[in-house]
Every structure is written in C-alpha cells, then in structure tokens.
Amino acid sequence: MNEIKVFSPASIANLSCGYDILGVCLDNIGDEITVRKTKKKGVVIKKVSGQKLSTDISLNVAGVSATALLNETKVNCGFEIEIHKGIKPGSGIGSSAASSAGSVFAINKLIGEPYTNKELIKFAMYGEMAASGSKHADNVAAVLLGGFTFVRNSIENDYFKLNTPIEIAFTVIHPKIELKTKDSRAVVKDKVLLKNMIEQSANLGAFISGLYTEDYDLIGRSLKDVIIEPLRSVLIPKFEKIKSVSINSGALGCGISGSGPSVFAMCKGVTTAINVGNAMKKIYDKLDLDYDVHISCVNDIGIKILKTN
Ligand code: HSE
DSSP, rough: OOOOEEEEEHHHHHETTOOOEEEEEEEEEEEEEEEEEESSEEEEEEEESSSOOOOOOOTTTHHHHHHHHHSSOOSEEEEEEEEEOOOOOSSSHHHHHHHHHHHHHHHHHHTOOOHHHHHHHHHHHHHHHHHHHOEEEEEEEEHHHHHEHHHHHHHTEEEEEEOOOTTTEEEEEEOOOOHHHHHHHHHSSSSSHHHHHHHHHHHHHOOOOHHTTHHHHHHHHOOOOSHHHHHHGGSSSSSHHHHHHHHHOOOOEEEEESSSSSSEEEESSSSHHHHHHHHHHHHHHHHHOOOOEEEEESSSOOEEEEEOO
C-alpha cells in the first residue's frame, strides 16, 4: 500500500462528569486525511484545505504526531500528508485530535500496522500537547478506539472502550466564537472541594453503569459537572439557556463539549436530538449569533478508511 485516505471523526470530551478521562466518537463530521509514501525520508504536509492552518510539521498537529511516531519507528521512506479539515479549530469537538490521530493511524497502516490503535494514542497525544499545552488523551482515545472511551491512566497507556447504548444520539451546537483549549484550561482550578469530588465521582460511576445497563434515565441524571462547568460556562454565550431548553425538549442531559464553546446534548433517539437542535437554534437566532448544529449517532469504529492504493 502506497497511499491511504481516512476519515478522522470529531469527538466530545469530558461528557460533563469525566474531565480529561471520558470521550465519545461522533459519526458524520471530521477531517479527511490522505497520506502517501515518498522516497525522501521525513514528513511533509503538502496541503491543508477547509481551514487556514500551517503546513509546518512542527506547528500542524498532524505533523507533530506523525513525527513522534517516526522518532520511535525507523522506516525506509517518508510521508506526505494532505488534510481536508471538516472540523473548525477551537470549536470544542476535537479538531486537533482528529488531525493528530488521523495522521498516525494512516502512517501505521502504510507501514504494516506495527501498532494497535490503542498504542497510537501516545503519539496522537503529542499533537494535543502542541495544540493546547496539555497531553490530554480523552479526544484522541475516542477517535482511535471509537464509541465511548475511558482514560484510566495515560502515562501507563491504560485506555478502554465502554458500552454504547444503541439509541444514544448527540446534538452539538457550535456558536461561532473561537475559544482556544489553552485559554479554556486556564480557567480550571487546581484544587477541588471534597464534597464536589464526591459528587463528581458518584456521577461518573453512575454514568458508566448507565452505559452498560442501558439505563437512559440514569445516564441523564449523571450527566452533571459540579467542578469544571461552573468555571467555563461563563465563556459560552447563553449556556444556561441552551441547557434548559435542551432538557425541556427531551435531552437526557446537556453540557460543554470538551473545552467549548460547543455545547452538546445527549439524547435518546435521533428525533429528540433534532428537536433539541431546533430549540437550541432559537436561542442563538435571537442573539443574531452565527452557529452550526450537528446531529450525530455514536461512531463505534472510530477512524474509517476511505481509499487505499
Ligand atoms: N478534556 C479537555 C478539556 C478536552 O476539557 O480541556 C479538550 O478538547
């Protein structure tokens, strides 16, 4: 195989109760990444379309993660990468994760798959580090493993997939303001109150139990964030209003997608997800604020191969 084109999907990190450790892979929004072998060694980013981003491999996260992989695995060729960005950087649905994970996934296939997708997470995290100054694995784990994912310990490369209840659908609204992950992480405090730690862990445990027992009500009751959301929600226009109309329109729960500014609602069924999206739109229409809305089921596979040559 000399060339591969992949679809690298968007993802929602944190899911309210799991800051930096929970994620879910989305289905119909993502980047398309083509990687080709070259005679000349090294990595080159030949083209980026869809968004204005650097082609410098030390600045573009796809180049950073690819370089990390090739620093560990010596190969006798080089690679050129073309990226079509379907996800806007700074939107809160894992734009950097899609590019970081997509390039290492594609290169791994081209070199005969010496790594499992789980092992690729550590390389993709270098891209996250370059984008946000922190090596969080929640988005890249979701993109590389698919479905709902859990990061137990990224230093020990301990990640696993959780169960996906069949009817889960997501609504994501992206108000068109840019909020950099770095800036959104800067408002998070180092210390938490013990009572908040207890409430957050109780919700996280119950949420995971709800995924396995497919108890949609329990999932909804557990989608709460008493630690990070109060600090970050002030950065998102009309967050509380978006949340209340989502719940009133039938969402199981609603919270900040990753580091924002996108807001997600988790729903039982696509019809409810569409209704929730329509209710969310009305809030931003009143403000005259530009937005995108995405409705997505859970992508249980993760990155998909579109073409090989
Ligand atoms: N867990 C990360 C954060 C995700 O909330 O900062 C960033 O997409």
